[in-house]
Amino acid sequence: MSGGKKTWKLFLVYLVCILIAVATLFPIYWMFVISARSRLEVFLGPRLIQTSFYSPNYYRPFVQDVYGRYLANSLLIASGNTLLVVCLAVLATYAFSRFRVPGSNNLFFWTITNRMAPPAVFIVPFFLMFNRLGLRDTQFGLILLYCIFNLPFAIWLLKGMMDGIPKELDEAALIDGCSLWGLLFHVIVPLAKPGIMVTAILNWIFAWNEYLFAAILTSVRSRTITTGLAEFVTVIGTNWGEMAAVSVVCLVPAIVFIGIAQKHIIAGLTFGAVKD
């Protein structure tokens, strides 16, 4: 192959890659641009460059309106759910990994069906159940509910990690007179820490992103930021700048987590589709 042909090929590869990157990033960029524009500027037509920044778009919804509380609710629910799921998953995964538990061979199928079932299917029973139990419009209700997708997923993710910890370590600790709790907290958890962190991050993102259940099961007190975002489009007209600003805030966790743990969360985001 001659040098000139190779340069051409490389140039072509970069060109296509940049085109793909632009196609991926442009919608996100457009959201940022709109969030910096006042009502008047928005309707001046599709100009791509924005030099000024209209801060009331962020100030009004989050400080004057209720979106500050929605944000706090989202943070509370996502963090609470993550804490609950990780605690339960560590215990259950340890049992699945070390003892013969009936049904542990079906773990993968269980996880898959839980993730694949349309969430819309469950809104009727949950709506009626939560009404009866007084869990409707409470943060606690959503914290419990999000376990339905996140818990099997967390157990499935952690199991690979836990299987990698040699069994001899457990035995050594138990012979040294360590209780099961001591073993879990002083040996297993420190060793499985990277896996637990990845599980926690993914779990947090999923809980933060959830919309349908939050929309059906909350009304005023415990609305989340995603449901707040969906409320923006109204009959009397939408404040596009503010909607874009709320979208931006909704997006921040995704960007932060990709920044700190990109490599590790890809396997989780692609659902380990290529695990074996």
Place this chain on the structure above:
Amino acid sequence: MKENRRQVWGLIAPTLFLMIFIGVIPVIYVIYLSAFKYNVFAKVPFRYIGFNNFRKLVFDTDFLKSLRLGLTFVALCCGIELPLGLLIANLLTMNFKGKGIFRTIMTLPLAMAPISIGSIWVLITNPDFGPLPFLFRKIGVEYNMGINANQAFFTTVLVDIWHWTPFVVLTFMAGLTSLPNQPFEAALVDGANRWQTFRYVTIPLLKPVILTTLFIRVMDTFRIFDEVWMLTSGGPGTATRYVSIHLVRLVLQSMEYGYSSAMSLFLLYLTIIICFLLLTFISSSREAA
């Protein structure tokens, strides 16, 4: 040994209890409700009617239409995303500097909230100031998703492609990098050209990954809700009323809990059957490989 068993159940009990409460009881409740006519505003709000809800479901043209629409959507999205993802994945596994950046960019749509993706595309397609209608006007096409049913349908397909092609790319990239080297060397020795190598070596080796990805994509597009809800709410008319949207609208508007439960149950079983068939197909093709 006895001590051991108690410990095991102690470890699993909280998970088991919670999963029964939020995973098993709702399904039983749906089965129970589907045998009733349950409407809070009716004269007799709660009445046993046996299988009548299912009888109604089979002849419900709106529901059948949404099912057909949903399946068309699945076929179209998967039919575009998989070949496109395979091409891009091939491109990104080539050897050149800075491909890590492109991979990071591809991760971004996957971690975003689907509802905010919907709102982003609302901003892109807004007929007053969106760039997409602006471009279409340049070539003389009036683009308004709120009026034109076909445009609304293809916009949801476009959004799904934008959102999920990165997923396909990332899984295929992971699959491509874990392929063994030997078959490729053998193909090189035999004098196969690029296309022949791709067609007769890469594709067959990658088949299990392709099928798994297809499976996940089929299930995901079938149950799509958030993005489309934000973008069109199923409209205009019923142009983008896919199954999940149809069900949610039914629950919110008609309050027919019994009939909605029957529909939920039908969809749940449909999902499980599709799931089971695809998984069996995948594992049989893996054994053959």
